[in-house]
Amino acid sequence: MPIPTSERVLPRSLLRDDAYLALRTGIIDGTFAPGERLNDADLGRWLGVSRTPIREAIGRLERAGLVQSKPGSYTRVSPLDVREARASQAVAAALHELAVREAVPNLSATDIRAMREANRRFTEALDARNAEAALGADDDFHAVAVAASANPVAATVLEQVTPVLRRLERIRFARLDGRGSIALHEQIIALCEAGDADAAGRAARENWQTLLPLVDLVDEDTDSQAG
Numbered sequence: 387m388p389i390p391t392s393e394r395v396l397p398r399s400l401l402r403d404d405a406y407l408a409l410r411t412g413i414i415d416g417t418f419a420p421g422e423r424l425n426d427a428d429l430g431r432w433l434g435v436s437r438t439p440i441r442e443a444i445g446r447l448e449r450a451g452l453v454q455s456k457p458g459s460y461t462r463v464s465p466l467d468v469r470e471a472r473a474s475q476a477v478a479a480a481l482h483e484l485a486v487r488e489a490v491p492n493l494s495a496t497d498i499r500a501m502r503e504a505n506r507r508f509t510e511a512l513d514a515r516n517a518e519a520a521l522g523a524d525d526d527f528h529a530v531a532v533a534a535s536a537n538p539v540a541a542t543v544l545e546q547v548t549p550v551l552r553r554l555e556r557i558r559f560a561r562l563d564g565r566g567s568i569a570l571h572e573q574i575i576a577l578c579e580a581g582d583a584d585a586a587g588r589a590a591r592e593n594w595q596t597l598l599p600l601v602d603l604v605d606e607d608t609d610s611q612a613g
Contacts, residue, residue, distance in 0.1 A: 401435050406443035408433055413452045413463055414552045415518055420465040424453065450549045466553055471601050474547040479594035481540045482528060486574065486590040489534035490583035498579050501530050505571040512565055520559040521552055527571055531578070531590070554600050567593060 409429065412418045424444065426437045433440070444461060447453040451470050455461040489497075504527035511519035532541050555564065570593040577586035 401439040402442050405429075405433055405435055405439040406446050409440075409443050409447060410450070410452065410549055411518075413447070414521070414549065414556055416556070418463045420463050422463045424461045424463065426461075447549075450546050452549050452553075467550075468601060471550055471554060474550040475594065475597050475601060477547050478544060478551055479591045481544050482531070482594050483587040483591035485535040485537060485540050485544075486531045486578070487535075487583045487587035488537055489531040490578050490581060490586055492534045492536065493531070493578055497530050497534055498575060501527055501571070501575050501578070504530070505568065505575070508571065509568050512559060512568070517556050517559040520564065521556060524555070524559075524564075524567070528590075531574075551597060554597055557600065566596060570596070 409418075409424075418424065426440045426444075429440050430437050444453055444455065448455055451467070451474070452464055453461060454464045504523050508520055508523035508527060511517075511523055532544060535541075570589060574586055574589045574593065577589055
């Protein structure tokens with residue numbers, strides 16, 4: 387298993403969360419390729435932690451569909467599963483619509499500014515062809531409404547399904563195909579600011595439905611490779 391050459395030392399207080407986030411980022415950005423085997427000891431040396439937080443992080447990644455494991459045999463990065471991607475997209479679209487609907491009455495002026503600032507960074511990242519920064523800014527944009535919705539169930543389920551979709555979005559943002567999201571973000575912001583919860587929710591669903599063509603493209607690629 388190739389491991390990045392730079393060593394990382396994580397603060398002891400957040401070892402489990404930071405190990406999870408570091409490994410999740412590595413899978414999403416392609417540092418760890420689909421099918422690649424993951425070794426606890428190598429990952430622990432890379433992150434500067436013991437095997438316990440690594441195993442806990444891998445367990446979370448497995449539940450999120452990013453890792454596959456067979457006890458006593460292997461732990462590896464999951465291939466991109468089209469059926470799982472379709473299911474995750476449907477759940478994410480529905481839950482983001484719900485989150486925005488529930489968030490609108492609770493959104494403050496500070497929240498609206500945070501959404502605008504995240505979309506500004508998103509735009510700049512796409513212009514710079516920086517897919518990782520675009521993903522981070524997009525996460526920040528949608529996180530505002532999820533937090534304001536005060537719906538812990540939606541937040542928990544979205545944490546589980548979103549990583550699978552981020553693997554798709556990284557491909558899209560790297561190709562600059564995500565620029566349509568800039569206008570959709572602006573539309574969501576305007577509707578939230580106007581207090582139109584229903585329309586804002588529909589716009590949020592539309593935003594997440596833009597992933598469907600990319601799922602279809604991956605499906606076509608999978609079929610062609612199988613043939």
